[in-house]
Amino acid sequence: MASHQLALSLPATTDAVSAARHRAVDGIRRWNAELDDEVEHAATLVISELLTNAVQHAGAGRLLLTARLTGTVLRIEVCDSSPLLPRPGLPDDDSETGRGLLLVSALADRHGTEPTLTGKRCWAEIPLFTSPETKTSAPLVGS
Incomplete structure (x- = not known):
């Protein structure tokens, strides 16, 4: 399978999340990589969650x-300017937030965070061909 890549720079604002998500998903569709609906849906949600977390926790900036897309993996990354790595927790039953990283963990085969020279990178890898064996045997990296 051919390798494809797209990159979008956007302001760290809630208004930018929806537009960036739509642009990214449209860009992924234009690759003509024949991704199934499940992969596309997972990518849409992962992009939304990673961007929303960055906006909520990283502060201003870009x-x-x-x-x-490389081989059989779609890797999604969001870089921000905050050096603070996310710490997933269990939200209260009544809480309206706090489930983003749990959702990313459920949708991605692997995910994690890593410091960069200018902040951090949060990433998730979605397998193009899902099977119960793939999901259960893959190690969970980072959070």
Whole structure:
């Protein structure tokens, strides 16, 4: 399978999340990589969650969203300017937030965070061909 990549720079604002998500998903569709609906839906949700977390927790500045298709993996990355790595927790039953990283964990085969020279990178890898064996045997990296 051919390798594809797209990158979007956007302001760290809630208004920018929806537009960036739509642009990214449209860009992924234009790759003509014949991704199934499940992969496309997972990518849409992962992009939304990673961008929303960056906006809520990283503060002002710019975000960089990258999507890369290599072999049988779609990797989504969001870079921001905050050096603070996310710490997932269990939200209260009544809480309206706090489930983003749990959702990313459920949708991605692998995910994690890593410091960069200018902040951090949060990433998730979605397998193009899902099976119960793929999901259960893959190690969970980072959070």
